[in-house]
Structures are given as structure tokens and as C-alpha cells.
Amino acid sequence: MDIYTLSALELGHKIAGREISAPEATQAMLDRITATDQTVKAYLTVVPEQALAQAALIQQRLDNGEQLMPLAGVPMAIKDNISTKGLRTTCGSKMLWDYVPPYNATAADRLLAGGAVLLGKTNLDEFAMGNTTETSYGGITTNPWASDRVPGGSSGGSAAAVAAGEAVYALGSDTGGSIRQPASYCGVTGLKPTYGAVSRFGLVAYGSSLDQIGPLAKTAADCGAILAQIAGPDSKDSTAMPAGRNLDTTALLKSIEPGQSVKGLKIGIPAEYFGEGLQPEVRTAVEAAAAQLAELGATVEPCHLPLVEEGIATYYLIATAEASANLARYDGIQYGFRPTGQAYEDLADFYAQARTEGFGPEVRRRIMLGTFALSSGYYDAYYLKALKVRKLLQQGYREALSRFDLLIGPVAPTTAPKIGTTLSDPLQGYLADIYTVAANLTGLPGLSLPCGFDQIGLPIGVQLIGRAFDEATLVRTGVTYQEATGYHRQSPAL
């Protein structure tokens, strides 16, 4: 048995039962990284000494009988836009290439406090802006299933690391599909929690009203266990929902136990999720997954959702508008990249040089788009209109979820594209977000589960969207599905 093939709960169980020690597990993962990451390039930073020291400490705490989380001692990775104290957090950008945060993100803090072992920081599209992990200043991450394919993005490094066995699980962030889509492309399980379920404190903001931190792992049960550890109110984030309005962790932890059932669940299958541009193999696999759930006892019925296509424009207006303000702080004054040895004429010129050189082309494009959408004279036509569509979309999903417990559909229209194809046609790339952005615009939780492979062996994902703060039902459905299927158990040959 190779340690790196175990799920997080399996490995956590073995560590708790003294079958495997935490340092042993960490060493095994570090060895795996050494063996495969030259090809995958999932990591921007690996910290072997720190990880081993941490593992030894956690082993000691476990030996002292301390009560830690079920995943204590399990080695994991964190997307490089989630702040880690004393460990550089680059956001995949030249702008923050040497930036070392003085604090941990709340989500990272809660995992580390529970006994997680941090292996390193994973690659991403620059500032999480992209869906291929090709725009990182740190280079391209490849898909572990096919090295000429992208891993998806923006949490491509986290997804690839889990798929390649270079991390047992990882944290990612999802603004328009950035957890679910790379999970789908890499054949792993990814969960975007309800907006407000997990604190955003320490997550470097892209689109603040859309961003959520969530887990990528081998199983839905792992995702549930990780979410239970990181979720909850936080005095440092006023958009993290207060207790009572946050998710019910008891129900969530119950949903990860074996022997779950989906009997009686009502699942809607929106016709609009199977429109033009959907790869036939993806359609077939997703329909098969729906049929599987029906066979397991759920009721699956067709339904309709409004404004699915308009969702993309809405998403790109809101996300870029927020980003244009969120990224304004990177101006070369206080920290981050600043032009050296160059003369600048005045303050404006200094800013222009710092930001032109510090940001890559996709980030610059989105900042300009967002700045335009908020400009005087355009605000009403773009930003305000987008807010109105968002409201309609929220109403539509709320209505659908009053009749159904869950909605089911594809995560992405296709399997992972070849490296380079999206970069050459950004607009086409934006359209690939069609099935994922709605969960962010509505704040609803979304789960991506492996559900098959295309003809050339690339993974396909199915997406489940649930009610706000009802991650328990999502995870329960995922656990039941994965007990009946084996797609999530497949690993790439590396």
C-alpha cells in the first residue's frame, strides 16, 4: 500500500490508530512530490523541513493523548492565495513573489490548529484569475492525467497535487468555479461551500462577494471532514455567517459516515445545463451519474433555470469590478513588486510602472474591465445591471431549490483542454465557466464529483448544487454516490 493513495480520512484513521506515524506519512508525501512534481509542477513552494518538524510535533501531541481533529497528521497543501504566516504567499504573481504574510488565513489556522501538516503552497492562475493555471508567474501546472493538458483553474495546483498523490488533500478557493472545475479536470472531489460558511480572512481577495475557500480531496467524505474543521463564524470576517446561520457541523460530520442513503432526495436536472457546446461524453457521463443516483433511491426530474447564459457576463462584470478595487492596493508603495533602477516621472508613472510590470496580461485585462464597469457613465449600464441580474438569478435558484433538494449538471462543458488553447482565446475561456459561476453569484454550495472519463481517458466531473448551508445533503449524496462508483478511486499513471 502506498500512503499517497489513501484518502484523508483513511490516513487520519491510520495515524490515530498508530498504524502509520505522522512523520512517516509526511516523508512518503515528500518522496512522492520529489518523484512526480517535476512533471506536474503543482507546487510553487514546498517546505520539507518545516513539514517534517510539524509532523513530529503532531505525533508528539497525539502520543500525549491530545484530542486533535480526525485528519491530524495528514499532510496537505494550501493554494498560494491563502495566507500562511511566515511562508511566502505569491498569488502566482510577480507582484507578490516575495511577499511573506505576518498571519495565517483563518481557514489555514483552523486546519493547522487541528493538527494538519502543511507540505507547501500550490500553483494557481495569477490572483485566481483564470481557469487553466496557465497565467501564473510561477509557470504552468500540468494535468496529471495528460501532461499536455491543463489541470483547470484557478486552483489547478491544488487539484493536480491531490490527483497526483502529492497532497492528501488541499485547500483551494472558488470565485467562479475555481475549486469545482479543476477538481473535475483532474478527477478529484472539490467542494465550494456556501458563501459565508468559511471565513475569507487571509484569502487574498479577487471578487470579495464571490470568493470562498474550500477543500479538494479524493472523496466527498474527506471534503466534508475538512469543511467541518474550517467552517464557522470568525470575528475577523463580517461576511462569515454568525453561529446559528452557519452550517450545521454535526449534520455535516454525520453525512461523512459510511452507509448513507439518498432515498427520498429530490434532484432537479436543469435543461439549460445541457445546451450547446457540451462535449457529448460529458453529457453522457453526467446523465449516467443522475441515473445512478436515481437507482440509489433519489427522484431525478427535469427542471428549468433562468439566465444560465447571462450568468457568465454577470459574473465577469461583478468579479472584475470588485477585483479592480481589491487589486488596487498592489501599487509598489508598501510591499510587493516595485520598479527598481528606473526613473519615473511622477507618482502616476511610478504606479503605472509597478502595476504594468508586476501584473500579468490576464490580471491587467480584468482590472481594466472592472475599472470600466464602475466608471462614471457606465456604472448603471454594467455594474448595476449585473447586480440586478444577480438578484434574478438568486430568485430563480431559490425557487428551483424550494422544489428540489439538489440540482445536478456538468461542472464544465468539456474535459481538460490542451495547454495553450485557452490563452489564445480568452473569451472562449470565459464561456467555459458557464455551469460554475451561478453557485458563486447565488452563494450556494457546489460539489464536483468524478463521474467518468472521455475517450482519451480524461476525467469528467458532475456538479451538485445544494441549498445554502446545507452542505450536509451535498456531502451525503457524494458519499453515497462514491460508495456505489469507483471513478474517484482511479489514479493517473505517473
Next chain:
Amino acid sequence: MSYETVIGLEVHVELSTASKIFCSCETTFGGEPNTHCCPVCTGLPGALPVLNEQVVDYAIRTCLATHCAITPLTRFDRKNYFYPDLPKAYQISQLHKPIGRNGHLEIETAEGLKKIGIHEIHMEEDAGKLIHDPWEDCTLVDYNRCGVPLLEIVSEPDLRSAEEALIYLEKLRSILQFLGVSDCRMEQGSLRADVNVSVRPVGSQTFGTRTEMKNMNSFKAIGRAIVAEAKRQIDLIEDGKTIKQETRRWDENKDSSFAMRSKEDAMDYRYFPDPDLVAINITPDWIERVRSGLAELPESRRARYIADWQLSEYEAGVLTTHPAIANLFEETATLSGRPKDAASWMLGEFMQAAKEQECEPQDLHMPAQSLATLIARVAEGVVNRNTAKKIFTQILENKVDPDAYIEQNGLRMVSNPDALKDKIAEIIAANPQSIVDYKAGKTKAMGFLVGQVMRAMQGKADPQLLNELLKDALDRA
């Protein structure tokens, strides 16, 4: 043609909460540069603002005192612009849903009471400070002030002269101080104003083109700037030229203003709702809780002093210029049971001492108990008024206890007629010319002799008794 000046004021006031508006850093003025800051107020990646509810309490107080309608779901917006003192490159402020709207203040002008409209009141964070270092020829940034809570109080263009503007500002400042929301120390920049000025022919119903002078931090400068700007605009019109809508800077040394940027260069701040902060639900209960704890405002105190303690309008006015003065006065009046005497000491010695020490009267150290004791001792005839003044100075400067000081220094008034008579006889004998003068009807001579006896007795003689005995002795001489 005669012209009318139209003035609108945007007053920025730093709130005196213990911590900043979106983090727990302290708000104290001064301090080593960059020591009162944290990841939130310096805008580090991933840091998020969390609202200090005390700021909302203070804003509600101000809205209530200025009769503003309070927005039930008030919200923050981001105001985007680049400047090195603004670490996030946006200021968290309020545009779309400010906390207060449609209020007013009543001011007393030469023509009587006048209502000045308050357009809106909004909450925002202050920026840092840039300090130019001429030795190194570089500019340094101090983030200590970043995130200090501010209220911006925007008046309607209802003011018609520099005098009115100053009366309004003084009134507003006194209200803010009495509410306890700000110390309004202009020299520390905790109250600053943007001044909008336009002129129009008397009788005209439309406004002229306005100019704005930003960030003014002295009342004197504001008054002079308004007068100068109105004159500049009138001169332009008289010369057949047009006034440009622009931002101007007032140069205090040159006593004139110069153009900074025109309307065309005006920045597009791209305001939008801050997604990091949720809307604040200001419930009627919340408002009532604040209302019930609202401090008594100067107007009401003034009325009470006049009605209950028979003070004059003038006395009551001076005593209510600052809450510290009013509080000291009220406490002293109550403790001593002699409000008239308390007022007289406050208006006289107390104000004089502030002038001599070149400080604000509210900064003087004067415990109400000490002043009340002093007043009582004068009334009881333990010390005379002149000695009491000396003790007053001792209280201020050396924090002495008045009773202990009187005993230790033997300052009790001499009311023993025999002791006085001896001294009087001595002085009369030594000043024969005075007796001649006195007999010739020169009353000055009497004063001179009183002074001589008083000096000989180290000021401790009972003045009334001394007068009586001296007159008696002279008449018999």
C-alpha cells in the same frame, strides 16, 4: 450690483473612539510612526475590515443632535483612488446609503435664529499621513492615522457669510464636544472642513459656480478664505470673466488661494458597495438606546443655568463653550451651593489663568471640590478674596488642597479688632501726609492707607473690618 455669498461646509471630524473603525488599533494622536497599525488598517493582502459598532453609536448620537433621519440599512462604499497615504487604494466611506440625511442646526445670527440644513452625515475611515523629509529628499508614510473613524457632516448651501459659517462651525463643534463624540482639536487635525463658496446677485434664485477649498483646519483661516474667495469671484464677474468650477488651496501665509485642479480633472472615484462589510441594521431599539444616553446639549444647559441659577445670557454662554468647562462649573456650583460665585470664578480667574498659561480652558487642572472649598472659605470669611486668588493659583499650579494650604501658610483672615487697631495706629503714625490729604477730602488717601495696612498684615486683614476701623481712626485723628 450687490452680491450674496453662498457657502456650504463639509466638516470632517475624527471620532474619539478608543479603537479604529475597522480594526482594534488605538486611535491616540501622536505616537511613533507606524506603531498604531495592523494588517487591516495597512491593507495587507487578505485582511478584512470589521466594523467597530461604537462608531455607529457616535454617528447616531450626532444624527439625533442634528435632527437627521437615520438610514435603517446603512452601508459602506469603496471610494477608489491612488495615493500613498491610502494603503488599500480605496477609502471605505458612504455614498449610496449614508447613516444620516436631511437634518439641520439652528444658529444664532445677528438677524436672529437661522436654520442651516444638514444634507447628510456619513461614516468613513481616515487616511495616513505623508511626511516629506527634506534632508533625504524623500517622502515617508505614517499609517497611524489610517482607519481612525471620521464623520463627514455636509451642510446645505444655506450659509450666507463668513460670520454665519463661523457661527455654524462653532455651534457644530460645541455639539460634537458635548455629545462626547470628538474632542475637535483642530491643531491635531481632528476637525477639518472643505469650504464651498459661490456668489450671486442679491435676489437671484440660482446658484453661481462654486469653488471648493479643501482640508482647512482653522476657523480663522476659514473666515478669511471665504471673504477672499467671495471677493475674487465678484471681481471676476465684474470684469466680465467666468468663474471656473475648481478645487483651490488656501495659502494662509499669502492670504489668498490658488487653483489646484479643475472640474475636468475631477477624479472618478468609482464608488461601489463594499462587499466586505454587511449592511448595518439600525433598529428603532438601537436608536432609542443611544437617545436615552444622549448627553445634555449646550442649549439646554444654558437655559437651565439662566432659569435655575439666575446667570446672565453671557455668563451661561461662556460656561457652555466646552463640556469640561460646563461640567466643572456645574459641579462646583452644586458642591459649594453658590452658583453665582462659581460662575464668577469660572469667568474671571479661571479664564484668565487659561489666557496666561496659553492653553484651552478645558485643559486646566482644577478639581471642582477644591474650587468649591475655596468659594466656601471666602463666603465663610475664612480667607479674603485676594488671598483666595493666590490659593486658586496654587491649586492650578501645585495641585494643593485649599484647606491644608490655608492652615500651613497661616492665611486665615485677621478679624480681631485689637490686632487691626494696633496696626492702623502704626500706619497712620508713619504717614502723616495721608491724614492731611484725607481731611482735605482726597478719598485716594484712604485707599492708600488700606493697602499699607493690608501689606503690613500680609494681606490677611478682614477688608470690611479694616475699612470700618481705619475710617473711624482717621475721623478721630
